[in-house]
Amino acid sequence: MASLSGLYSSSPSLKPAKNHSFKALPAQSRDSFSFPHTSKPTNLPLTLSSARSVARDISHADSKKELLKDPDALWKRYLDWFYQQKELGLYLDISRVGFTDEFVAEMEPRFQAAFKAMEDLEKGSIANPDEGRMVGHYWLRNSKLAPKPTLKTLIENTLDSICAFSDDIISGKIKPPSSPEGRFTQILSVGIGGSALGPQFVAEALAPDNPPLKIRFIDNTDPAGIDHQIAQLGPELASTLVVVISKSGGTPETRNGLLEVQKAFREAGLNFAKQGVAITQENSLLDNTARIEGWLARFPMYDWVGGRTSIMSAVGLLPAALQGINVREMLTGAALMDEATRTTSNNPAALLAMCWYWASNGVGSKDMVVLPYKDSLLLFSRYLQQLVMESLGKEFDLDGNTVNQGLTVYGNKGSTDQHAYIQQLRDGVHNFFATFIEVLRDRPPGHDWELEPGVTCGDYLFGMLQGTRSALYANGRESISVTIQEVTPTSVGAIIALYERAVGLYASIVNINAYHQPGVEAGKKAAAEVLALQKRVLSVLNEATCKDPVEPLTLEEIADRCHAPEEIEMIYKIIAHMSANDRVLIAEGNCGSPRSIKVYLGECNVDDLYA
Numbered sequence: 292m293a294s295l296s297g298l299y300s301s302s303p304s305l306k307p308a309k310n311h312s313f314k315a316l317p318a319q320s321r322d323s324f325s326f327p328h329t330s331k332p333t334n335l336p337l338t339l340s341s342a343r344s345v346a347r348d349i350s351h352a353d354s355k356k357e358l359l360k361d362p363d364a365l366w367k368r369y370l371d372w373f374y375q376q377k378e379l380g381l382y383l384d385i386s387r388v389g390f391t392d393e394f395v396a397e398m399e400p401r402f403q404a405a406f407k408a409m410e411d412l413e414k415g416s417i418a419n420p421d422e423g424r425m426v427g428h429y430w431l432r433n434s435k436l437a438p439k440p441t442l443k444t445l446i447e448n449t450l451d452s453i454c455a456f457s458d459d460i461i462s463g464k465i466k467p468p469s470s471p472e473g474r475f476t477q478i479l480s481v482g483i484g485g486s487a488l489g490p491q492f493v494a495e496a497l498a499p500d501n502p503p504l505k506i507r508f509i510d511n512t513d514p515a516g517i518d519h520q521i522a523q524l525g526p527e528l529a530s531t532l533v534v535v536i537s538k539s540g541g542t543p544e545t546r547n548g549l550l551e552v553q554k555a556f557r558e559a560g561l562n563f564a565k566q567g568v569a570i571t572q573e574n575s576l577l578d579n580t581a582r583i584e585g586w587l588a589r590f591p592m593y594d595w596v597g598g599r600t601s602i603m604s605a606v607g608l609l610p611a612a613l614q615g616i617n618v619r620e621m622l623t624g625a626a627l628m629d630e631a632t633r634t635t636s637n638n639p640a641a642l643l644a645m646c647w648y649w650a651s652n653g654v655g656s657k658d659m660v661v662l663p664y665k666d667s668l669l670l671f672s673r674y675l676q677q678l679v680m681e682s683l684g685k686e687f688d689l690d691g692n693t694v695n696q697g698l699t700v701y702g703n704k705g706s707t708d709q710h711a712y713i714q715q716l717r718d719g720v721h722n723f724f725a726t727f728i729e730v731l732r733d734r735p736p737g738h739d740w741e742l743e744p745g746v747t748c749g750d751y752l753f754g755m756l757q758g759t760r761s762a763l764y765a766n767g768r769e770s771i772s773v774t775i776q777e778v779t780p781t782s783v784g785a786i787i788a789l790y791e792r793a794v795g796l797y798a799s800i801v802n803i804n805a806y807h808q809p810g811v812e813a814g815k816k817a818a819a820e821v822l823a824l825q826k827r828v829l830s831v832l833n834e835a836t837c838k839d840p841v842e843p844l845t846l847e848e849i850a851d852r853c854h855a856p857e858e859i860e861m862i863y864k865i866i867a868h869m870s871a872n873d874r875v876l877i878a879e880g881n882c883g884s885p886r887s888i889k890v891y892l893g894e895c896n897v898d899d900l901y902a
């Protein structure tokens with residue numbers, strides 16, 4: 292069995308970090324750094340499989356012992372693979388991922404193809420073939436890249452109008468019609484998925500303690516959740532700017548949120564249109580509604596920006612600007628990172644994608660646990676969950692083969708999670724790799740103090756991060772660390788751009804379309820079918836209720852009359868749900884024992900509204 296320490300001391304050094312390139316990396320010792328791997332990759336060339344077999348042969352205990360024995364080798368690996376983007380002050384450490392040099396060399400052709408695909412994407416190729424769409428989120432932070440002058444102008448004009456509108460709202464130049472405050476004080480954002488997660492993450496990360504407008508979110512069709520948000524606004528509804536965000540303009544949850552908010556406005560005697568803003572594609576249902584009803588403002592979303600990468604469009608920028616966040620700095624951070632991840636060597640996004648591939652065998656066999664050690668970055672893991680899982684979780688590859696790809700993402704924050712699930716990460720089932728997000732600056736300058744001699748509160752947070760990283764590593768659990776100097780619009784823009792690019796590159800190396808979401812569409816279609824069935828059930832019950840005498844129906848009879856005997860279980864669930872909500876329907880018997888139920892409506896509707 293090869294000794295890790297021996298290999299390190301006798302091997303020529305890996306190429307220095309600042310020069311390392313997927314192109315130029317020399318293939319060296321096969322097992323120069325190995326963690327035990329238990330599952331064999333299914334779709335890799337033989338050479339790589341062999342490299343992994345060597346890794347699997349090293350027992351867990353041996354590998355742990357050897358790694359701990361040779362801190363020099365580890366330090367050397369750290370330095371060899373250390374990446375920094377100087378201007379952004381962003382570092383990436385992948386030394387605690389156990390990829391081999393053979394693996395790096397093996398991945399080289401895939402990455403070169405991925406870089407080429409990315410270049411074509413940025414030039415405006417149809418990178419989302421299923422939907423026949425260009426993929427242009429990179430143009431949003433560097434409009435010069437847009438493939439057509441009209442798009443460049445559109446991006447620039449939209450940004451200018453976002454900033455101008457926000458300034459006018461914040462300064463009180465644009466006022467709510469009937470607020471005693473005389474200016475807008477609250478934002479109620481209505482949207483879901485990519486039309487909520489980005490704005491939520493940015494608000495949590497960057498909003499000042501006392502923003503000019505405070506933001507709240509309706510991001511679901513949960514009536515109680517909606518009521519809660521509206522109740523919390525109370526009389527401030529009169530000074531609330533309602534920003535309705537939907538790329539498609541037809542997402543049911545968002546439509547429902549809008550209808551509920553409009554009802555609340557009506558009940559409060561307020562004119563919704565004068566406080567409503569729409570962010571959507573031109574001529575969508577939402578756009579047409581906003582135009583016809585004369586809403587306060589409308590901002591465009593573009594066909595060529597996906598929901599999960601829309602954070603640097605009006606979707607993310609308008610809510611951010613309204614909270615006093617410097618959106619131009621966010622765009623600058625993203626643009627700088629885009630430059631750094633456009634290169635074909637020393638590319639931090641490619642390094643991330645390579646590590647993901649290594650750690651999860653290129654098939655998602657391990658989960659990515661994201662641990663930001665900073666409260667304000669709490670929502671980064673949730674944001675990444677959509678970005679990564681909606682992009683990579685695909686049934687088919689680009690050639691139509693069934694692949695069931697994906698990479699599971701979850702996480703919360705450190706050191707909070709230290710006192711929750713990190714026990715399992717350290718000692719339990721080995722089905723993950725970790726990503727630590729480290730922020731060097733603990734709090735603004737001048738505010739720090741030592742709560743015991745030589746030690747601050749932030750030192751504890753730092754210690755917890757480093758301790759967890761070491762403890763995981765000592766038990767053979769891989770981790771990546773991303774370090775930023777502080778949480779600013781620039782650094783937040785940069786980490787978003789880093790992960791957007793990593794996802795795009797990873798999708799290329801596993802040959803899938805990162806930019807569509809057919810699975811979500813399937814769920815939406817099925818939900819619409821349930822609601823259509825509910826209407827048929829009501830219509831059948833209405834007919835039976837209008838008989839004299841009323842004819843209560845069993846579940847079988849309802850299913851039969853709906854011509855849907857195969858849907859009897861769903862019909863039972865529909866009735867149980869409606870009955871629990873005191874709806875027009877009356878269910879005799881016990882809902883807990885389906886066979887006993889007989890159902891009719893509280894009143895006959897002669898026109899059968901449900902038909």
Ligand SMILES: O=P(O)(O)OC[C@H]1O[C@](O)(CO)[C@@H](O)[C@@H]1O
Pocket residue numbers: 483484485486536537538539540541542545597598599681808811
């Ligand atoms: O912005 P829209 O069109 O309302 O869509 C919201 C979300 O729904 C999805 O289309 C699918 O859930 C996401 O991709 C998207 O972010």
